[in-house]
Amino acid sequence: MFSFEVLETDGFARAGTIHTPHGDIKTPAFTPVATQATVKTLDVHELTKAHAQAVLANTYHLYLSPGIEVIQEFDGFAPFMNWSGPTLTDSGGYQVSFLWEPKNIHSKTERAASVKITDEGALFRSHIDGSKHLLTPEKSMEIQDALGADIIMAFDQPLSLSSSEKRQNEAFIRTLQWEERSFRRWEDLQKNRKNFQALYGIVQGETDVKKRQESLQFVLNMNFPGIAIGGATIGSDPAITKQALETIVEMFPNNKPIHALGLGGGPEGILNAVSLGIDTFDNTSVTRMARTGLVFIYPEDGGTTKNKFRIDTKKFKKNDRSPLSNKCTCTTCKEYSRAYLRHLMVNDELLGGRLLSIHNVTFMNMFMHELRNAILSKSFSDFKKEWTS
RNA sequence: GCUGAGGUGGUGGAGCGGUCAAUCACAACAGACUGUAAAUCUGUCGUCCGAAAGGGCUACGUAGGUUCAAAUCCUGCCCUCAGCA
Numbered sequence: 001m002f003s004f005e006v007l008e009t010d011g012f013a014r015a016g017t018i019h020t021p022h023g024d025i026k027t028p029a030f031t032p033v034a035t036q037a038t039v040k041t042l043d044v045h046e047l048t049k050a051h052a053q054a055v056l057a058n059t060y061h062l063y064l065s066p067g068i069e070v071i072q073e074f075d076g077f078a079p080f081m082n083w084s085g086p087t088l089t090d091s092g093g094y095q096v097s098f099l100w101e102p103k104n105i106h107s108k109t110e111r112a113a114s115v116k117i118t119d120e121g122a123l124f125r126s127h128i129d130g131s132k133h134l135l136t137p138e139k140s141m142e143i144q145d146a147l148g149a150d151i152i153m154a155f156d157q158p159l160s161l162s163s164s165e166k167r168q169n170e171a172f173i174r175t176l177q178w179e180e181r182s183f184r185r186w187e188d189l190q191k192n193r194k195n196f197q198a199l200y201g202i203v204q205g206e207t208d209v210k211k212r213q214e215s216l217q218f219v220l221n222m223n224f225p226g227i228a229i230g231g232a233t234i235g236s237d238p239a240i241t242k243q244a245l246e247t248i249v250e251m252f253p254n255n256k257p258i259h260a261l262g263l264g265g266g267p268e269g270i271l272n273a274v275s276l277g278i279d280t281f282d283n284t285s286v287t288r289m290a291r292t293g294l295v296f297i298y299p300e301d302g303g304t305t306k307n308k309f310r311i312d313t314k315k316f317k318k319n320d321r322s323p324l325s326n327k328c329t330c331t332t333c334k335e336y337s338r339a340y341l342r343h344l345m346v347n348d349e350l351l352g353g354r355l356l357s358i359h360n361v362t363f364m365n366m367f368m369h370e371l372r373n374a375i376l377s378k379s380f381s382d383f384k385k386e387w388t389s
Numbered sequence: 390g391c392u393g394a395g396g397u398g399g400u401g402g403a404g405c406g407g408u409c410a411a412u413c414a415c416a417a418c419a420g421a422c423u424g425u426a427a428a429u430c431u432g433u434c435g436u437c438c439g440a441a442a443g444g445g446c447u448a449c450g451u452a453g454g455u456u457c458a459a460a461u462c463c464u465g466c467c468c469u470c471a472g473c474a
Contacts, residue, residue, distance in 0.1 A: 035425050056424075094424045127426045153424075202424090228424080235423035262423035284425045291428040292421095353428050 001196035002150065002225060004257040004279075010380035012249050012277045015372045018257050020086040020150035021195040022078070025053045027257065027279040028372055030270075030364045031088055032287065036061045037081040040287050041354040042361065044082050050330065050358055051365035054085055054150075056282045059143050060092035060135070064126050068146040076148025087149040088282070090261070091140045091182070093156040093202075094230075096122035097171070117157060119174060137181035141199075145189045149197065151259075153228055154182035156202040161232045172211060175204050176218055183222050200226035200259055203248065206233045207240065212247040220253065227252070228259040229278070236264035236285075238272045245276035252277045266296065267309045267367060271384050274371060286364050290356035293345040296363040298327045305388050313356065316342035330362035331355075 006016040018025040025031075032039045032047065034055040039047055047055070057077050062068070074080040078087045096115050115124035121136030140155035156175040159168055179201050186199045201219030205211030219227055233244035241263065252258055260273050263281035273281065289295070293314045296303070301324075303309035313324070320338035332341070332355040344352030374383035 033425065040425080041428075058425080061425085088424095090424045092424095095426085156424095158424080230424065232423070236421095260424090262425095264423050282424060284427085285422055288422060288425065288427060288429075292430095294422085348428070350428065 002198040004226070004255060006254045008376045008378070009254075010375045010378050011275060012252075013275050013375050013380045014254070014277060014279065015375035016257075016279060018086070018151075018280070020054075020198070022084065022086045022150055023053075025086050025280065026369075026372060028270075028274045028368055028375075029053050029280045030286070030368050031056045031280055031282045032361055032364075033282050033284045034081065034083075035284075036065075037077045039357070039361070040291065041350075041357045042287075044084075046354075046358055047083070047361065048085075050361040051369065052085075052361060053365070054087060054280075055083055056088040056090060057147065057149065058090050058092065058095065059140055059147065060090075060095035062089075062147055063092070063135075063143050064128055064133075068143055071148075072146050076146075078148065086151070088151040088259075089144050089147050089149040089153065090282075091144065091153040091155040091202075092135055093122075093140070093153070093178075094158055094261075096124045096135055097157040097159070117174075119177065121155075121178075122157075137178040138185040141182055141185040141189055145193065145197070148195070150195070151198045151200060151226060152186070153200050153261075154179040154202050154224070156204065156230060158204065158230050158232070161206065168206075172204055172215070175202065176215070179219070179224075180222065183224065198225035200224060200228040200257075202228045202230045202261070204231050205244075205247070206231045207243045207247065209247040212244065213251065216248045216251050220251070224256075226257045226259060228261050230261045234260050234263055234273075236269070238265040238269040241265055241269050242272040242276065245273060245278070249276045265308075267303070267387055268305050270367070271371070271387060274375075275380070275384060286360045287357045290360040291353040293352070293356065295324060295356050295359050296367075297325055298363075299387060300327045301325045309387075313338070313341045313345050313352075318342065324359060325363075328359060328363060328366070330359050332359040332362075 001021050003019045004016060006014045008015045016027045018027060031054045032052050035058045037057050039055060062071055062077055071077050071080055078084065097117055115122050121134050123132065123134050125132055137155040144152040155178050157171040157178065159171045183199065190196065201222060201224035203212060203215045203219055205215045231244065233240045257279045258277055260278045260281040262283060263269060263273050264283055264285055293312055294310050295313055296309055297311050316338040318339060322338055323333045324338055324341060325333045336355060341352060341355060371383060374380045
């Protein structure tokens, strides 16, 4: 019901297929983020047209609203949102332990921590109504069982890089314990399931070689069906992502898929990650940037590592009749002018965010498609050079 | 023509003797965006010098006046709006 096969490799880069109960994912692949059972602004038809293969939803958000009872009535979040392809869910670990730190990257103002983390789990307050909830590794597995994704994540405790060493170590050890508990509960839950869910163990450790390797070895020893690479270093800086992945790339097994959680850095970051063995990744900024007017462009359109292969639609000329991209085949590029897109974004029209999301998701998927073909034809390094030189 | 209200920075709109280069919002410009509390957030925003601290200059329709001190008080003029002729 779930398996992974590598079809071709080029250096550490690999092209393969993940077989899930709801279809295949041709890798390397981007999985758009549908936190609240929606890839913001896009419906499933637009997603399919944008060549999305799978979507990733979130335990924390769907547990709080609409609640797992509702999701269960619909046989999972995928039927609920009318998505029939492969799915993933995140465990909620990121939300309860990272976003709720008194100081976090998303908020300028400090605020009281609304979460208390113990070895048992994370006691947190809902951001919606302030109600108290305890999320444990076991509970996360039960919720993800109800959400019904094909691929689910172990419950972990990521930290921001600014945390003290003591806290880092604590979270590292705790994550290992939580992963084992996640695994045990997951094993039990599988017995009563119609479809197999693949649980991914999460590798922490940032750029610390010893920690990364210990973490990965643990996940391998437990025999998780898949591996997810977590941590702040998998974020937006391509150079640091590279550094983090280099610590463990040689240990990656070829029979298990590797997912990079929240891999950012645009095409350059992705090229770095794929060249170091990453098969799938999710990233929120693809659709978020679309909603704020930033779109990805190909080298043919002027994309470079310097401009991070992106351009601000609000800076287009008022009367520019040309398409956003000459190369892209999405409906946004086929049917609308730069002038119109600029107009929509400058005036905060909702259609703008949607049209740009269509483009960005299409771009990302087409980029991954090209990248995959490059690996299959053993020309990955040339492909990488075309983009980054 | 009479009566009333009012004229503030790109715009709307506060301020009604000193703490005002002037709250705030919008626009504009620049920037950020990691497993989405993000259609969000941050910075700049009279002008000149400065990296900054800070300093200079010009400003609240216009011309005068009162006062140690005026966007704020008084007078003339110009203009806008509402009501009445």
